[in-house]
Amino acid sequence: MADIDMAKDQINGSEIVIKALQDQGVEVVFGYPGGAVLPIYDAIFQQNKLRHVLVRQEGGAVHAAEGYARSTGKVGCVLVTSGPGATNAVTGLLDAMLDSVPLVCLCGQVPTHLIGNDAFQEADTTGITRPCTKHNYLVKSIEDLPRIMHEAFYVAQSGRPGPVVIDLPKDILMALGDYTPPTKVKHKSYNPQVKGDTKAIAAAVKMLSKAKKPIIYAGGGVINSGPAAGQLLKQLTQLTGAPITLTLMALGAYPASDKQYLGMLGMHGTYEANMAMHDCDVMLCVGARFDDRITGRLDAFSPNSKKIHIDIDPSSINKSVAVDLPIIGDVGHVLEDMIKVWKSTQSKIDAKGLAHWWKQIEDWRAKDCLSYIKDDNIIKPQLAIERLYELTRAHNDVFITTEVGQHQMWAAQHFKFDKPNRWMTSGGLGTMGYGLPAALGVQVAHPDALVIDIAGEASILMNIQELGTIAQYKLPVKVFILNNQYMGMVRQWQQLLHGGRYSESFMDGMPDFVKLAESFGLKGLRATHPDELDDAIKEMLASDNSVILDIAVSPEENCYPMIPSGSAHNEMIFGDDVKVDGAISEDGMVLV
């Protein structure tokens, strides 16, 4: 009798999966069905709490979940089938890995007895995804399933966030087992440090207070730590009076409208930000990782500064740039403690030195490095972004996603963000095709917000199929295409590095984006002249439907300022008027 009672409480693996997702607070799953995950899709059909968004290709599902995760701070959830379903997800998983986005990706797998048999739609998913996930699991027994489901969410969002894959053989999904809810038991091996060392924090405050030319360089860790970290960053910046610059990943972590903000730094960052990084005497790095797009030539990177590095991931410390004072911990906690110590010790940066530093920075600012040559007859891409920004300012909440390339950098330079979680872009991996599915994920999370994918005409085609998802769920995503007919950034590099030989960077056979939009039941608009731009943007914003606005921009515009690869922060180039041939050294040529 007891056995029968026990069996009665048992549910099948698919139901365990759904129950665990619900207990982990998952509201939406982005996915695509297939043979190996049919039991989960059956379980989804028989419940109403968990919403499933059907994408058009698994790669889109992962980027959509990334957009969802980065705009909400929650874990994004993906469901794909075995074999090609899982391999299509790989790019998105690596994208999430490099940009530290918390995801849980459930992959179907052939039944356990067929694993290793080259079965239909079999792939060694854990093998393939091992280097592009934070962790992955192959569930081999129904008893392990509830624990692994909960552990995956713990791993995805604790410490430095990242993607976690759970490979689910079909027989496990159909086997009966007991569900166990999440527990608060300490993980047996993975327990990242969140509180910073108090001695190191005191030393950091002392070092910063003695600076004459301080700079705060903040990265995506501030966003990942949560909105409180952004507030604390603002507080510390204002307490110290130091200038602050943000990485591509961190835009919005500090209000762009504030006077202490120098703009983005790095390869296409502002002159004032990069020069201040180069000339500073104390650098406080907050949740950033000295990426090669940030540092430029390493041996010339900020040569005279002492560097303090706050990071939750010890492997980020001293990876490429040796720092003087590392602080391991969550930036939110560490900033909070730093502010406490700063106040209690009544620390103050020498006013005279700081004033002198700011005067120097104002001189750099006066260069107005983001200016460009206006044109009355052709739409400059920078102008298009500026007008988009101006015309969306009245909107309550604006979320921007981008693809990858020149348009991405122009968006980062000319669109101003005052709040975190409003800017979704593929930074580390540089995944063309990220923006459209990411935008739909953002829109699913924020149905009433204005969500715009700033795109290039080449990138958008990489995941153009997601227009179908946008149409199916009536998501009012706006697609803002800067159409220059080239893979613009490739063409720019070919111009600067390869003697203007535009090898395969021009695409003929482009679709008519207006008709393409209409074929999906969406609205299509086009602007080809500066006089049409504002009206087209206004019409796009006024529509309740999803809109593609195709903007013909000047085809051979380059994105400046630029630190050529292999060059230092103080060796920026500003425009085509400077001699660009040979702007990049032989050493720089081999770099990407």
Added chain:
Amino acid sequence: MSDGVYAANPYHEEERRHTISVLVDNEPGVLARVIGLFSGRGYNIESLTVAETRHRQALSRITVVTSGTAMIIEQIKAQLNRLVPVHSVSDLTIEGPSVERELALVKVVSSGDKRVESLSIADIFRARVVDSTNESFVFEIVGDSGKLNAFIELMKPLGLVDVSRTGVVAIARGPKGMAGQD
């Protein structure tokens, strides 16, 4: 921290050999994670051994001998530490004294004087004969890698035909155990 530029930088370019001991969950794929980390990030593996050490806790110890600059070694340890099934990482080369041992099976084919000489050298090295035919010996030798190298060098002119080595295992001297093991 001194005042000079980069004076506090403890790094220099000299490469050094380190023996790193990693305590991991004994679960499928854990070795692939460690090896994949080394190959994916371009680190060297000079030798690697792995076996279960605590059956009840399902823990294995991976001993890896690697070489690199101080900055690379620090990266290797940090990267190993952030793998989810890794319980602890210790660098036996810098964390106090340790004992290192390796075992080799060495097959020598010879006759006459050479056969006698191989036996007497084996005696000096305290290698044991674990297999013998009329024309061959298999020696078992235990020691640090240097001792094994020396023995193998000496056997070369005496008819060495095959060597099988275990790779290095190591443990810290003294009473203290590694974190994660009570």
